[in-house]
Amino acid sequence: MHVRAQLPVAGAVAAGGALGAAARHAATLLWPTPAGAFPWTVLGVNTLGCALIGVLMVLVTETATAPHPLVRPFLGTGVLGGFTTFSAFALDTQRLLAAGETVRALAYLAATPLGALAAVAAATAATRAALAGKGRTA
Known part of the structure; x- marks a missing residue:
């Protein structure tokens, strides 16, 4: 595909990325993590984001109405x-390890991917169930 044809997609991703990164940064400003403490804010952001990705993917791939082609690149x-x-x-x-908080670091290393996978699976299932109850799936 010609590069020029991909410019709208690149623009959608860039604009969406700026909004998403700003929202994440705002969360870390509102709920900062003290040095050596468990990073609950970033864990929460990653888990919430994965849940929302699960919802989005069901809505854009499994509903009867096809979304605008830039919805997935912009939002997802x-x-x-x-x-x-x-x-x-x-x-x-790395900061937890440098602070000698090995147990917290290992817990964080395990909790993040497990939380993210559980969130996307639960949100996907919940969205499918909600759509099936309303008769809106493809």
Whole structure:
């Protein structure tokens, strides 16, 4: 595909990513994590973001009405991709290890992917059930 044809997708991802990253940053400002403490805010952001990705994917792929082609790049890759954060997860883990908080670091290393996977699975199932109850699935 020609590069020019992908510019709207790139723009949607960039705009959404800016919004998502700003929302994540706002969450860390509202609920900062003290040094050496368990990073609940980033864990919560990542878990919430994964739940929302589960909802979004059901809505854009399993409903009878096809969404605008930029919805998934804007909301999924952009907003929710910018909102969730592997970099902060890695940095928080490194900070915990550097502070000698090995148990907290290992708990965080386990809780983040487990929480994210559980959130996306639960949100996907809940969204499918809600749509089936309303007769809106494809």
